[in-house]
Amino acid sequence: MIRPELMKWKDATDRLLALSISNDDDHRDAMIVSIEAILDEREQLQPSIKPPFSAEEEAFGKELVAQESKVAVKLESYLTAIRKDLSTSQTKKDSVRSYVNPYSKVARDGTFYDTKQ
Template identity: 80%
Template sequence: MIRPELLQWKEATDRLLALPVTNDETQREAMIASVESILDEREQLQPRIQPPFSADEEAYGKELVAREPKVAAKLENYLTAIRKDLSASQTKKDSVRSYVNPYSKVARDGTFYDTKQ
């Protein structure tokens, strides 16, 4: 007999692994909310999974532990996608700013530039 907490943990892990990594900005907020809700659910289940475990639960737990590197890799993919979008957004802001004011980054070292040529 396997405890319901372990079954719920496996279900939450499966849902987390099934979520797609989207590059679409309109779906990103929904993706982040889904990931956060699943991680919160797993966090609430974790304290309720306490020893002693039966032999069936031990085998089931080893299967769940084997899935955790996949979960970590998936979360790293989410983080990488979000960081890439933040970097692209910052680059876009910088290029717009330099287009609006092209002389903002010119070093003003006190030299005189003759503008009457």
């Protein structure tokens, strides 16, 4: 007999794996909210999963551990995509800023430039 907490954990893990992580900016906020909700649910279940485990629960736990690595890889790839988009956005902002004011990064070392020549 497998404890209900373990079954709920597996269900939450399956939902995390089933989320189709897309790079669509329109759905990104909703996706982050749903990922956080599932992770919070798993965090609440974690304290109730304590030994001793039966042999059946041990085998079930090994399957869960195997799925955890898949979840970690999927979440890490999503985090990498978000970081990439943030750096691209920052690069675009810097490009626009330097186009608007091209002399903003010129070193001002105290020299005088005569503009009346």
